[in-house]
Amino acid sequence: MQQPVRIAPSILSADFARLGEEVAAVGAAGADYIHIDVMDGHFVPNITIGPDVVRALRPHSSKIFDVHLMVAPADAWLVAFADAGADIITVHPEAGPHIHRTLQEIKRLGKKAGLALNPGTPVGAVEYLLPDLDLVLVMSVNPGFGGQKFIASQLDKIRALRARIDALGKEIDLEVDGGINFDTAKQAMLAGADVLVAGTATFTGGPGAYAENIRRLRQPA
Numbered sequence: 001m002q003q004p005v006r007i008a009p010s011i012l013s014a015d016f017a018r019l020g021e022e023v024a025a026v027g028a029a030g031a032d033y034i035h036i037d038v039m040d041g042h043f044v045p046n047i048t049i050g051p052d053v054v055r056a057l058r059p060h061s062s063k064i065f066d067v068h069l070m071v072a073p074a075d076a077w078l079v080a081f082a083d084a085g086a087d088i089i090t091v092h093p094e095a096g097p098h099i100h101r102t103l104q105e106i107k108r109l110g111k112k113a114g115l116a117l118n119p120g121t122p123v124g125a126v127e128y129l130l131p132d133l134d135l136v137l138v139m140s141v142n143p144g145f146g147g148q149k150f151i152a153s154q155l156d157k158i159r160a161l162r163a164r165i166d167a168l169g170k171e172i173d174l175e176v177d178g179g180i181n182f183d184t185a186k187q188a189m190l191a192g193a194d195v196l197v198a199g200t201a202t203f204t205g206g207p208g209a210y211a212e213n214i215r216r217l218r219q220p221a
């Protein structure tokens with residue numbers, strides 16, 4: 001079942017010099033999750049946030065920390081991000097030799113486990129994994145940078161995953177990440193997504209605009 005839509009601002013678009021205030025501000029403005037993009041300069045062509053930053057942010061927000069690991073191999077970092085205060089840890093199947101083991105390890109650490117599918121990764125990557133997942137993330141851009149254009153072909157993937165999740169009957173978040181604006185948010189929701197990551201669309205206009213940005217993103221199609 002598609003759950004009520006939740007908004008997950010990606011702090012990649014926040015003011016990095018004031019990150020604590022930024023996570024507090026989007027939380028007060030109605031965000032549900034805080035989406036934290038972790039990049040290693042190897043799996044993706046950018047370097048962002050490490051576990052110490054997540055730990056430093058934790059006292060500034062009681063929202064769900066939705067940690068998206070774009071690092072390879074991911075296994076070596078699971079404990080550090082779990083200890084730092086992640087609530088959900090999402091990994092890419094290409095970021096390690098044994099994805100099933102990685103997901104079990106996230107659960108063993110007491111965290112929710114997510115699987116992220118790149119634009120070129122087929123729906124079938126969730127086969128044999130879906131019952132163990134708490135979240136499936138559909139990348140609607142190639143990972144690495146905020147502010148890219150939504151890849152419309154990923155709407156089919158969202159629809160296919162919606163059907164699989166509904167057939168299974170388990171509450172699994174279906175999250176879409178990349179190029180979400182007020183229009184693509186509606187398309188993604190119609191296709192079946194129930195968590196919208198939004199970096200640029202949340203943070204544009206500065207703190208005075210966050211509440212209105214989040215309200216508009218959440219508006220049903």
Ligand code: DX5
Pocket residue numbers: 010012013035037068141142143144145146147148177178179180197198199200201
């Ligand atoms: C891309 C990241 C996204 C990105 C979203 O690798 O996973 O979370 O920051 O940014 P926008 O919403 O600006 O496309």
Ligand code: ZN
Pocket residue numbers: 010035036037068177197
């Ligand atoms: Zn992300």
